[in-house]
Amino acid sequence: MTNGIIQDEIERIVQQLKLDQLPNGSWDYPFETGVITDAYMIILLRSLEWNDEELIRSLVARIKSLQEGNGAWKLFHDEPEGSLSLTIDAYYGLLFSGYSKINEPHMIKAQKFIIKHGGLKEAKLYTKLLLAMTGQYKWPSFFPLPPEFMLLPKSFPINFYDISVFGRANLAPLIILASNKYHHDQSGPSLSHLYITRSGQDDWEEYRSKDWNTFFASIQRGIKSLVGVPARLKTMGIEKAKNYTLDRIETDGTMLNYFSSTFYMVFALLSLGYPRDHAIIQAAVDGLKSMACTIDGHVHIQYTTANVWNTALISHALFKAGEPEESQTLMNSVHYLLTQQHNKYGDWMYHNDKAKPGGWGFSHDNTINPDVDDTTASLKSTIPYIPLDPYCMEVWQNGIQWVISMQNPDGGWPAFERELNNPILHLIPMEGAEFILLDPSTPDLTGRTLEFLGNHTHSIKPRKKLQRGIDWLIDNQEKDGSWYGRWGICYIYGTWAAVIGMIAAGISPLHPSVQKAVQWLKDIQNDDGGWGESCLSDTRKTYVPLNESTLTHTSWALETLIAASDEPTKEIEEGIHFLIREGRRNNWTTAYPKGQGMASFFYIHYHSYRHVFPLMTLLSYKENFGEI
Known part of the structure; x- marks a missing residue:
């Protein structure tokens, strides 16, 4: 591959990026997360009787455009059949909008898919919570985190601040809602036709396991040690949850800029008697509306910007x-x-x-x-x-x-907070608990931090801290040579971050750990020269090929191989050819999620990635190998 061809592609991407910059200097490429936020936004607006018909119609059009032929909605392209919970969310949003009727063909298809897969009873936790707060599902007889949990001191084996900031942001308003067993009184649609048996309405199997009961019992022991009248303690806990929530409202009116926490906050405030036209609620909804963007001609409400x-x-x-x-x-x-x-x-x-x-x-x-x-x-x-x-x-x-x-005591780096890996939380039998409740050291954060410190902080390079980070990565390498990536998809992402980080921090490219990773990447290269990984990897906890190559996965794999090579290998050359040949592609692989917030629930298509990562990879090729 000649440098002239590579330089032409570099200049093409650079010009596109410069063209897309906003006047304030930033880039607002969408943070696309499927239809879940679109459906929730419709439900929120209708519940508040904010009849923004233009926005609601636009969201309805987007949701309908992404429905599969079998009536389902998918979290990602190769998800088998579709997602039951997402289909319930989307169906509920369409029905709530008033622009889709229960007897329309696309709605009948969705109903059949939902019933075939067990109905509302089989929905995931967060869908059941949505249904409960809007009157479609009974709250559980007990919620494992009662309001008094907010009052447990730091000295107790577990307390509110042992949970990740993302978890706290969502749980604080949910604790209020669950304690009040709140359901919004409105004349919205009924989903009773989606129950297979009526007894399913109060069925929360999530909270019936022995582990949940053990966890709940430990919380209760802590609560009994608190000084105060039980009823007063509950009131104090609700007040603390409310204050935690209100104290984290950002300048745009949202709670920590997260859609979900803001959504729950609005309903929590309603449950406390706030009128729907209260200034805080109005600002919150306006903040969520400000996250709207346009994708393929349809309005999408981003989870955040x-x-x-x-x-x-x-x-x-x-x-x-x-x-x-x-x-x-x-x-x-x-x-x-x-x-x-x-x-x-x-x-x-x-x-x-x-x-x-x-x-x-x-x-x-x-x-x-x-x-x-x-x-x-x-x-x-x-x-x-x-x-x-x-x-x-x-x-x-x-x-x-x-x-x-x-940096954590174990040598790795977390995303948001240190030392948030309480072993008690690992025992909770809650789907996605590791993504919601914990913020441990991860290979992707550790590797990217090592890359920054190793390559860009020469005058203050903290050698001992770098070595501890390297040691943590080596200890957490998978048997096949890869690393798990928490915030990207998935093992290709984690391996890229880990290898470039270790090499930047001073480890030899010939180190067995690096060479094992290199061989793993070579083994999973596709025939077209590229790489691609399925979102199924993060739920199965093992690499699952996408069976198609993507620009972003190819870029991550190539940067890894380039960093570990002193000359352009056959695999590198084939990968570079793929990036040049397919750089302008715009198909489902381009829109395929490359990031995740929570496995099997929340995936992210970063619209900037198709530009920035191929650009960085082509630049690395030129920098490392010079004129070819």
Whole structure:
């Protein structure tokens, strides 16, 4: 592959990225998450009697456009048959809208799929919670996290702050709702026709296991040790859950910029007697509406925005591609990122009280919920300006110190908070508990942090911390040579992050751990030269091929091989050919999710990835191998 052909593709991508930049310097490529948020938004608007018909009709059109021929909705292209819970959510949203009737062909197909797969009783936990708060399903006789749980002290074996920030954001309002057994009184549709047996209405098998009862009993023991009248303790717990929720409302009116937590917050406030036209509720709904974007001609409500993440990745890539420091494109993007650094303390300080603020969050209006990945990515983008601006140096130092402070005692890095891997929470028999409740060290966060510290912090490189990170990765490598990626799909993503991180931190490309990973990637390369991985990997906890190549997976695999090679191998050449040949493709593999928030529930199509990761890979090829 000649450098001329590669350079042409680099310039094509660069021009596209520059064209898509917003006037404020950021990139607002969509953070697409299927139809779940679209359906929930319809239900929220109708429940509040906010009859924004134009928005509701647009959301209905998008949901209908993504229905499968068998009546189901899928979380991802190769999901077998479809997702029961997502189909219930989508069907409920369409029915609630008033624009789809129960006897229309597309609705009848959905009904048949739901009944065939067990009806409402077989829905996943979060769908049952939606149904309960809107009067379609009875609340369980007991909820395993009662309001008094909010009052348990740090000295108790488990307390509210042992749960991840994502889990807390959703659980605080849910604790209020479950305690009040709230269901919104409205004249919306009935889903009674989706019960196979009437007895299923109060069936919460999730909370009937021995492990759940053991967990609940331990919580009750802690509650009994609290001083106070039981009824008063319950009231205090609800008040604390309410205050936790309200204290984390961001400038856009949402709770921590998450759709789900904001949705639950609105219903929790309604359950406490807030009128539907209360200023907090109005601001929350307006904040959710501000997350709307347009995809393929349809309006989509994003789960959150990805402006900071997009901008950090793209800004660094453009600089690597030769964009000069004085270009308006780079100056605008870095100025945007500088305004997004956090200067407030957030929940992260609960387990990291000696650190000062200095991180970045994922979304535009995020001011108190930083994460390690966005911080290292944003810091990379400031590098060209550190010698030119003392303020950039201050930003840089604050950011690095925050990142270093976030290392876990085991040597790895988490996403949002240190030391959130309480072994008691591992015992909870809750589907997705590891994604909702925990924030442990992960190979992808650890690898990407090592890459940043190893390649970009030469003057303050913390050798012992790097070695501990390397050791953690080696200890957590899969038997086949791969690593699991928590926030991407899935083993290709984790392997990419781990290998580039270890090499940047000083490990030899010839190290057995690296070579085992290299061989694994070579073994799973597709005949067309690319790589592709199914979202099924993250539920089955083993690599599952997609049987098609994607631009993003190919980029991750190639960057790994390039970092571990001193010359362009046959596998690398074939992969580069794929990127050049398919760079303009726009089919289902382009829209296939490359990220995940929670396995089997929440997957993400980052619209920026098809541009930024091929660009970075082509640049790495040129940098490592020079003129070919």
